[in-house]
Amino acid sequence: MSFKICAIGCGNWSCSKHGPSYAKYAATHDDTELTACCDIDEEKAIRYRDKFGFARHYTDFAQMLNTERPDAVCLMMRGKLTCELSCAILEMGYPLITEKPPGETTEEIDRMIAAADATGAPSQVAFNRRYMPLMRELKRLLSERFDPSEIQHIRYDLIRVDRKDADFSTTAIHAIDAARFIAGSDYAQVTLRYREFPEHGANVANVFMDCAFESGATAHVNICPITGVVVERGTVYAYDNTFALRVPVEPEGVDFPGSVQHFEKGRLKWQVTGPEVSGGGETYECNGVYAENVSFFDDIRNGRRPAGDLKSARQSVELAEHMRERRAEYER
Secondary structure, eight states: OEEEEEEESSHHHIIIIHHHHHHHHHHHHEEEEEEEEEOSSSSHHHHHHHHHHHHEESSSHHHHOOOOHEEEEEOOOOOOOOHHHHHHHHHTTTEEHHHHHOOSSSHHHHHHHHHHHTTOOOOEOOOHHOOOOHHHHHHHHHHOOOOGGGGEEEEEEEEESSSSOOOHHHHHHHHHHHHHHHHSSSSEEEEEEHHHHHHHHTTTTTEEEEEEEETTTTTEEEESSSSSSSSEEEEEEETTTEEEEEEOOOOTTTTTTTTEEEEETTTEEEEHHHHHHHOOOHHHHHHHHHHHHHHHHHHHTTOOOOOOOOHHHHHHHHHHHHHHHOOOOOEE
């Protein structure tokens, strides 16, 4: 019996990252069927179908799901429709992987969690940093040597060029979630500080987060959207050891295809690059999009509940909401 995948959302992000991931997964798993794709723009759906090897296309997601009865549904669109469509899909009982952010507010993600709980449908949030092969290598190195309580401090920088979004929190949530993932602990307390740049647009600002985790580790998370370079980096400090992560965000980023370095007592002990651990050098392979889809599909195939489910994403959404509302303090 084939494993049937349906995809909703055939826009630019899905075309550049998720579509190639589905095609690679189907090519390496003989029993996989790319059953159908859906977009309200039929021309986009047709192009997506033909480019990535889906059997059929639709413009109505409910019609597609009722007709095709897939084993897994991928909702790869961002924005205000995420909550509404996610709830509808989960209420129909289908396993769902959805793009981040999983709702823009705690009220929205709570609705999504309730919809999943009501039917028991498995869920996963596409926080690709959690599945990035280099991030997984960093987590492996940390877990082999340290308990989360032994991590002293984390610095995570998310730096961009000309991002004058009226709501940059939907991208900044990556930094919020990545630092939390590296720490292996939830935030206990966060102080947020803002430097506004009204001359560059409404709500354009640098955001600096001074964080304490429940494990005892601390962190500084720095978000600067209108600088001169595309960079995302994480540094982890522990006794006698420092780990440096250069995140392969996009090819235009100066650190692509990324690396992890481990320093011990002042010496470089070990390092690895993105292509060495990603099974290839394509963007969707290095930046974790392929791996997050593989993790979801394999979990569903094997009857496992994905670890990166909606509940695991709630605190990250809550902190992004604090950022959007320009709150100064967060306490769990």
